Amino acid sequence: MEPEAKWLWKTTQTEDFYATYTISYQLTLATREPLLKEHLLQALAHLSRKVPLLRVCFGRRNGEVWIREMAEEALDFEVVSNVTIQDLHKSLQTYRYDLEKGPLWCVKLLSEPPSSPEVPAGFDASKFCHMYTLFLGLHHGITDGNSNMRICGFLVQILESVMGKKAIDDAEQLGVYVSDEKTRRLLEDYVASLEADPELRRKVMDEIQSRYGKYSLLKSTYKGVGEKVPRTGVLEKNLDSDSTIAFIKRCRAEGVTVNSAFIALSSVAVVDLLVDQGLEQDTYDIRSDHVLNARRYWGGDTSQYLGCHLLPLLPVVAKTPRNIEGKFWDFARSVHQDILRKLNEGGPLLEEAAKHFMAAKPDFDPTFQYEFCVTNMGNVTGLVTEGGDHVQALHVVRTVAMNTVPCTWSILLHTFRNRMIFALTYNTSFVNSEMANRFCNRIFQRLQESL
Incomplete structure (x- = not known):
């Protein structure tokens, strides 16, 4: 008889939203001794036993979808050959998990x-002359970038212990898997504050309604360039350590974050593409949306909390000039000030709370009408770790499936071991590979001009 499952909680709005996405991570490792299949199987078994979110699945309870613990331990591991990195990402972005088992x-x-x-x-x-590439596929409904990077780090450290023949205690859990109860409580507080402040409520609602009817300029300008059947394209580009350090220093000197500067660069690159296609204006309202870690608003030490803890997308509209020569850092500062204001006031929570007072189903859904989306995790070296005496982590890339949503592209940005790593994932029904390459090249061309 199958063991009785432990039910954890009914899936939340956040988990349901991200359940349509599948994540693929690429981790390059180097080892002193050859990495055997047995090493990895042993390490993955320990990883599963020590990381609680890797032991869950979905189930139906009283007609509702719940997250529950798996009835039996199981691993999904395979050694593959004669396939390209692009093919592996593609297969993981369309991977079919056994949701109920x-x-x-x-x-x-x-x-x-x-x-x-x-x-x-x-x-x-x-010293570390054996190199390997691991690919991790994950269902987005149970996890987020912060959790995933930690999982990569846990795997590196467990593999280090396995290859170093050190004892591993499976009872010691790595992290705590929690629902987004803390975020929901925060949201209730924001609803109450808007209830008590009609002027603020009106201001936030006006900002939301200002996006109604405004379609993506890229989708409106580049028509008929995509494929009939959408799939996810992936383009990776990295910045060498010297340029990465120089860019970070310049951002600090100009009083902006790397994130704000990169949003400004990407906005300018979008304008370049629009001009290339014949849309000529003095300025353009370039909307970007941003995926934020909900833990930033929880307070206290959140480092142990695993799960899917992302806020609703934060829209930012940057009035981007066509001619940016000599004015880039002034523009970047204006972007930075707008983002900082929204972050300080709890922008995504504030907007989500305001929707409580608006029509449930507006005629126009502006959710995916952005020009680009950004997920910036900053420096992830501490999360992934560099490794140890037996295993070194050299490189990590993250991608997410985009073919399930009607949007253009998403930028996944982070720094690892002093190098900025950039992945552009795009929906091929709206963006072709030539456009993606041009967009990527323009961003990095503008970046070099800014140094």
């Missing part, structure tokens, strides 16, 4: 060593 994650090991691996400065390839 689990696991809701999988791991693929590419048997061939990377042909041209991304290697951090100062890495000693003579």
